[in-house]
Amino acid sequence: LxxxxxxxxxxxxxxxxxxxxxxxxxxxxxxxxxxxxxxxxxxxxxAKLILKLSYRPPFDWQKMQRFLSARLIPGLEGIGENFYGRSFIYQNVKGQFTAHHQAEKHQFLVEISLEDNRVLKPVVSNIRRVLDLDAELEQIEHDLTDALGTNTLISSGLRLPGIWDVFEAGMRAILGQQISVTAAKNLVIKLVETLGEKQANEQEAYCDNVLYFPTPEAIAQSDLAFFKMPESRKQTITRFAQFAQNQPVEAQNPDNWLALKGIGPWTANYAKMRGLSDPDIFLATDLGVIKALKAHADFDSEKAAPWRSYLTFQLWDKL
The missing domain is CATH 1.10.10.60 (Homeodomain-like)
Incomplete structure (x- = not known):
């Protein structure tokens, strides 16, 4: 008010x-x-709204912070010891948020700036999803421990860091196919710096100049000449952007991406896990998951349903 x-x-x-x-x-x-x-x-x-978004502990902010830092896109995102912020576009409305973790109060103090405050409610809901604030983590960890018959795999407080929307998650996944996290990050940085809209930051936030993740239209219209990668990978990026541009409703479901050449189950499932925050995705073919599982030869991931996304992150945490 x-x-x-x-x-x-x-x-x-x-x-x-x-x-x-x-x-x-x-x-x-x-x-x-x-x-x-x-x-x-x-x-x-x-112009800036300040909200308190609470959660039920445990919440291992340090591990989420490290995960996000390793994939951080400067200008699009910002991160510090106790905060994470980013720009976003929601239904053509541009905005930014910065979430400051207040561990002793089990909450984030979130500063939000929006071009149009009428989208505030869904934006707040999406911020909660990105930070995984609504997860009943005690119950999830209890269920995983019971299902697996051991607590040696479970690190308390490990949440699912989300990506703002499923298109961005899909594009990050395509760029990250079969390469390291650092190499994928550098490709995303190049994409955002080249095709993302730039805007001076008038708010005291995480960076001086804000970048927005490129729209499907911007990517579809580009020849992607700035990328040093096989033409087949560029064609996959273009096909995906065109699909999101021309069939935006269908593109919200990653299962529909599988009809596009160059997109397989790993890409679609990664986008489900981080772009839609599906709690039950197990990336069985992920190289990191395979490496982490070498110490658990008799492991049965099916027993971890319906929390296999959390199990995936638990395994990544062991690397």
């Missing part, structure tokens, strides 16, 4: 209330004021 000029009804819905009447009743009960009366106490509307 203090930070935006959003209609009170939209604020109520963004806060999780199903009706304005229920919102008003709770507001008056807690603060002895109506939302309208509270808003009249201030006439200032800041």
């Amino acid at each position: 203090h930070q935006t000029s959003l209609p009170i009804t939209e604020i109520a819905l963004a806060s999780g209330f199903e009706s304005i009447r229920r919102f008003n009743d709770c507001f008056k009960q807690q603060l002895k004021l109506t939302p309208t009366q509270m808003r009249k106490k201030t006439s200032k509307h800041n």
Whole structure:
């Protein structure tokens, strides 16, 4: 109410209330004021929103921070000892967020700037997904330990770091096929720096100049001459971008990508795991998973369902 000029009804819905009447009743009960009366106490509307997003522990922020740092795209993302931030586009609305971890309070203090605050509710939901704040991790770890018959594989607090949307996840996966994390990161950096939209950062955030992940249209229209890679890989990138451009609804389901030449199960499943936060993806053909499993010859990943994505990250953590 203090930070935006959003209609009170939209604020109520963004806060999780199903009706304005229920919102008003709770507001008056807690603060002895109506939302309208509270808003009249201030006439200032800041461009930046500040929200507290809580989670249930455990949460190993250090491991998530290391994972994200290894794949960080400067300008698109920023990271520090206790924060992660990035730019994004949601339904053609540009925005940025920076999430500051407050471990003692089991929450993130999140600063959000948006061109249009009407998309605030889904943006907040996606930030929660990217940081995996809604996972019942105690239950997940308990189930994995029971299913596998051992707790030697389980590191407490390991979450699933998400990617903002499934298209970006798919593009990162294609660029990362059969190469190292560092090599894949460098290709994504080249893609974003060359084709991503640039914008001066007017907010005090994670970087001075913001880059946005390239749209399917921008990638589809490029000849990708800046990439030093086989033409077959460039053609896969172009086909994928054209598919996302021309069939945006179908492109939201990675299973539909398998009809595109150059995209196989690993790419689609990686995008499901990080772009959609599917909790039950096991990357059986991933080289890191195969390497980690060498110490567990009798391992049966099927027993880890429906939490095989968490198992995948647990195995990566052992490398």
